[in-house]
Amino acid sequence: MEREEISGPESAYGDGNRRISHVVGSEACQEGHCRSDVIGEAKRQLGLAGPLIVVSILQNSIQLISVMFNGHLGELPLSSASLATSFASVTGFSFLLGMASALETLCGQAYGAKHYHLLGIHLQRAVLTLLSLSIPLSVIWFYTSTILISLHQDHEISTGAGTFNRWMIPSLFAFGLLQSLNRFLQTQNIVFPMMISSGVTALLHPIVCWLLVYKFGLRIKGAALANNISYWSNVILLSIYVKFSAACRHTWTGFSKDALHDFFSFIRLAIPSAVMICFEYWSFETVVLLSGLLTNPKLETSVLSISVNTMWMVYMISVGLGGALSTRVSNELGAGQPQRARLALVVAVVVALSEGVFVGIVTILARHVWGTLFSNEKEVIRYVAKIMPLLALSDFLDGFQCVLSGAARGCGWQKLCAFINLGAYYVVAIPSAVLFAFFFRIGGMGLWMGIICGLSVQVMALVIVIACTNWDKEAMKAVRRVQEAGRAIGMEPESLLSKGTETYQPPAPT
Structure with missing residues (x-):
């Protein structure tokens, strides 16, 4: 199934509804092609x-x-x-x-x-x-x-x-x-x-x-x-x-x-993007700081630091998957191909779930060995083995939300995700961590249980948002965003096309 070619001013700045509906109609395919x-x-x-x-x-x-x-x-x-x-x-x-x-x-x-x-x-x-x-x-x-x-x-x-x-x-x-x-x-x-x-x-x-x-x-x-x-x-x-x-x-x-004009188009997305990322990163630093207030701060801080570092290491896999999905979704929406963007999301979800299950199983199997890589203290090794099942669950959830967040960045939902992260981490995760760790006296494991609660809320919110998404409208929004960016620097459709849209074929992934 070939993608609809974009050629001429109408495809760049014309009737977005007609263009999208044509693409959606052409997406009907037989099972073999799908x-x-x-x-x-x-x-x-x-x-x-x-x-x-x-x-x-x-x-x-x-x-x-x-x-x-x-x-x-x-x-x-x-x-x-x-x-x-x-x-x-x-x-x-x-x-x-x-x-x-x-x-x-x-x-x-x-x-x-x-x-x-x-x-x-x-x-x-x-x-x-x-x-x-x-x-x-x-x-x-x-x-x-x-x-x-x-x-x-x-x-x-x-x-x-x-x-x-x-x-x-x-x-x-x-x-x-x-x-x-x-x-x-x-x-x-x-x-x-x-x-x-x-x-x-x-x-x-x-x-x-x-x-x-x-x-x-x-x-x-x-x-x-x-x-x-x-x-x-x-x-x-x-x-x-x-x-x-x-x-x-x-x-x-x-x-x-031209770059000196219309800075707002970048700032409008950049600030929510920064807030979205910072809310997530800061929450994990907060958990490590809270571990220093527990009964045995030296042990708790050591184990929580090992857990956070391990989680960030596994997170790099999800960052790659999320970045790939963000690229695929943004490219396809910009091209006016909503069904291809949705297909990219479905494929990424399957890959993320498979990777999450595999990493979770490996984490649980390695729970008695992993602590020895960081410490010679038997107490630390035993504690790490005890907290690793929770770490496996958080790795699974964090990896899944990272991929879904990649789809959100591809669509331009940074502002919405900033509010989701605010609620997930600072209304749910941190208060839950304090409740489990200090009031229920579960200690460092309680702090990590709080993080899992926050990740669960974040995942559920992103799943609901994506499930309710009208991909045709998202594609029209993307086309409109590109139109506005071009008009902001005084470029008419013909001048945009003269930049090589008809003569230049985009390279394959390199």
Whole structure:
């Protein structure tokens, strides 16, 4: 079954209802064709998700490796670097990651509509916005130690954390650029260059850390500088690819004054995207902080930290699957193909459920071994084994919601998801965690039970929203969003089409 070609001004800016209804009518297929569509869609998503999973793991390993090098310097540098990294994630990286996620909607739908020139415009708006936001965030990082001490954290550890974050301020600006470039390429199904650049920087990062931390004797400052070098190296590699690659010649045509107009189209999605991501990330940090208030804080904090780190590691798989679904949904909605977008969602749900069951089974089977990878204390190992079944359930739910959230980003539902996350995590999860842990005295397991309650609510809300979705209307909204973006920079249908929509065929996932 071939996709309807988009050719001519009417298809770009014409009667959206007639276009959508024609596509829906053409989607009727025989059983054999439908089976081939499902198989083809699964191959596309797995071809996207595999490299995206690797990219997520490699890029997140940068900070982990730096913390590990600090760990070999002693207990104080390890505590300082760990606290600094957590503070940096809460006050900086999560904001930038969330705002850059708006490009999954804007670039993805513009690419599906074959209005390739708009991708470069959206990228420039994102870069300017995130660089501007990084300035006040860098001020917060500069006063990390003061803020932490005012929150009654250990003075010596807070001082070390402040030093680490001050030296890591340049990476804040690089991180925003990196996330924007990632989304720009991802929405075009260009994923292998991202994997290669991330692999190169991750491979060289331990060497850079060793040189700066030990060889030049910069210690904790050297680990922070290594983060700067690695993040900026990744940005430079991807920028060179975007500039000179033939795959991006129609989506990146150079800097343009058009990017200075209609910033609201990006901000309107970027702020809810940031809120959506931050609400989720902050809730897990809150649980770790709450563990320090339990009867045996050293044991509880250790086990909860192991659980959270394990969950984030598994979460990288779901991030890849969710990113792939976001790309497929946004591309198909932008192209006016609502039934293909729905097919992409169905395939992704099946894959996510299968992956969740597999990971859950492995987690339960490994419960008596997993704790030994993190600690030699028998008490910690026993506690980890006890909490692992709950971790398996939370991994399943978190992975499922991550994929559903990917579909939401592809549709542009960031504002709705921000409210869902607010209710799920701060009306249900955190209060439930406090209730189970402190009033019912279940301890760390009670905190994790609270997280599971929040994840359950989030999943149910997303399932209800998606089940009630009119995909034809979502496709019309996507077409309208692309129309508005083009008109905002004074481009008529003919000028949009002259950017290559008739002569340029989009590449297969690379």
